[in-house]
Amino acid sequence: MTRTNLSMPAGPNASGLQAYRAQLLYFRDTPKAEDEACEWIRDGLLVVRDGRIEQCGEYDRLIKELPPGTAVKDWRGRLITPGFIDTHIHYPQTDMIASPAPGLLPWLETYTFPTERRFENPEYAHDVARFFLDELLRCGTTTALVYCTVHPGSAQAFFEESHARNLRMVAGKVMMDRNCPEYLRDTAESGARDSEDLIGRWHGTGRQMYALTPRFAPTSTPEQLGLCGELAKRYQDVFIQSHVSENRDEVKWVMSLFPGYRSYLDIYDQYGLLRPRSVYGHCVWLDDDDRRRMRDAGAVAAHCPTSNQFLGSGLFDFAAAKSFGMPVALATDVGGGSSFSMLLTMNEAHKVARLSGHYLTARRMFWQATQGAAKHLGLTGRIGTLEPGAEADFIVLDPKATPLLERRSALADSLEELLFALAMLGDDRAIAATYAAGREVHRREEG
Ligand code: GUN
Numbered sequence: 227m228t229r230t231n232l233s234m235p236a237g238p239n240a241s242g243l244q245a246y247r248a249q250l251l252y253f254r255d256t257p258k259a260e261d262e263a264c265e266w267i268r269d270g271l272l273v274v275r276d277g278r279i280e281q282c283g284e285y286d287r288l289i290k291e292l293p294p295g296t297a298v299k300d301w302r303g304r305l306i307t308p309g310f311i312d313t314h315i316h317y318p319q320t321d322m323i324a325s326p327a328p329g330l331l332p333w334l335e336t337y338t339f340p341t342e343r344r345f346e347n348p349e350y351a352h353d354v355a356r357f358f359l360d361e362l363l364r365c366g367t368t369t370a371l372v373y374c375t376v377h378p379g380s381a382q383a384f385f386e387e388s389h390a391r392n393l394r395m396v397a398g399k400v401m402m403d404r405n406c407p408e409y410l411r412d413t414a415e416s417g418a419r420d421s422e423d424l425i426g427r428w429h430g431t432g433r434q435m436y437a438l439t440p441r442f443a444p445t446s447t448p449e450q451l452g453l454c455g456e457l458a459k460r461y462q463d464v465f466i467q468s469h470v471s472e473n474r475d476e477v478k479w480v481m482s483l484f485p486g487y488r489s490y491l492d493i494y495d496q497y498g499l500l501r502p503r504s505v506y507g508h509c510v511w512l513d514d515d516d517r518r519r520m521r522d523a524g525a526v527a528a529h530c531p532t533s534n535q536f537l538g539s540g541l542f543d544f545a546a547a548k549s550f551g552m553p554v555a556l557a558t559d560v561g562g563g564s565s566f567s568m569l570l571t572m573n574e575a576h577k578v579a580r581l582s583g584h585y586l587t588a589r590r591m592f593w594q595a596t597q598g599a600a601k602h603l604g605l606t607g608r609i610g611t612l613e614p615g616a617e618a619d620f621i622v623l624d625p626k627a628t629p630l631l632e633r634r635s636a637l638a639d640s641l642e643e644l645l646f647a648l649a650m651l652g653d654d655r656a657i658a659a660t661y662a663a664g665r666e667v668h669r670r671e672e673g
Pocket residue numbers: 316330334338441442469472533559562
């Protein structure tokens with residue numbers, strides 16, 4: 227039998243079959259706690275055919291079943307996991323990441339809105355979308371829930387770039403018809419019409435999916451939220467994404483704009499925007515009734531630790547989220563967030579949990595960034611796993627990526643310690659390669 231090794235090109239053979247030898251880590255879809263659902267195969271083989279995972283198991287067993295001539299890529303010493311899922315990120319804010327401001331509202335006015343104006347130019351939008359996707363893949367993120375700008379062309383450009391690479395992405399045109407510069411406004415009617423048009427063009431086109439994207443309650447009139455709610459009802463499998471309870475000043479402002487509602491979250495609820503496949507960024511200042519309501523509605527909290535710290539928004543309360551069973555996933559929130567890396571995001575999430583008296587294991591964070599996110603988004607079995615039948619979106623993590631990581635991970639004597647070292651010391655350098663639908667879409671340069 228011929229096998230390829232690292233030094234040989236390893237494209238799929240004529241049957242579309244390709245295999246990868248490495249440590250394998252994923253979480254099965256079971257109601258059990260993620261620790262028990264965790265599958266760790268120390269010498270594993272991942273078999274991929276035509277963009278899907280065909281087999282995942284012990285190398286010794288599966289190698290005997292491979293047809294002669296199948297290429298086997300040798301990633302021994304590395305760890306293959308499902309690609310990361312970032313549940314809240316703004317592609318138009320790529321060029322303004324790391325812009326200083328004393329909090330969310332001045333940051334939006336000073337940097338965000340002027341930057342987003344540039345997306346009236348589709349050429350610029352394409353250029354940023356390409357860079358943005360490269361950066362996600364370099365960091366091991368294969369699926370993201372992406373905000374575009376108010377311009378329908380910004381979403382069109384994003385979807386075209388993502389579709390051309392056959393990535394599984396969720397995105398939407400921002401809806402915003404008040405409390406923002408004139409140059410970034412749609413109207414309740416045009417926002418709904420353009421969103422519906424984009425749903426028709428892109429939701430389910432290849433691997434693209436649409437998210438209705440009212441930016442946040444203060445920048446939408448009640449009429450706009452009402453039309454958005456109608457679309458949410460008409461298109462049940464489309465996503466909804468927005469921001470909620472990120473910052474104290476924002477919460478005060480919202481409550482003055484929408485008097486009579488029980489809470490900020492309640493506004494979205496009353497407009498029919500809390501349901502499965504709705505994803506709310508931040509959720510820092512929710513109360514327990516809100517958390518209960520998120521759980522009952524099947525809505526997901528996208529926890530954005532680097533952004534919450536960068537903008538001084540507050541500490542997400544993991545313990546409260548857990549006690550009310552509120553679904554939580556991780557997110558970068560670039561450009562409020564300061565990194566595209568989900569490993570770095572885990573690092574910060576762990577510290578935020580510690581500060582609120584909670585302890586997040588590395589296993590739980592890897593679950594949240596893969597299988598857990600897929601489950602909360604209604605994408606179980608399609609992404610976030612290495613189980614047969616899933617789309618072959620996976621990454622190769624390198625525990626020797628830096629001298630320090632190599633030294634620390636050599637002493638790791640459990641899976642938890644190894645994952646913890648990757649989360650605390652890793653970033654884009656720890657991603658040796660990224661695969662989307664079975665195709666290599668990123669390979670780290672060897673230094
Ligand atoms: N709230 C409304 N818009 C935004 C945004 O672009 N970033 C963050 N972090 N919060 C928001």
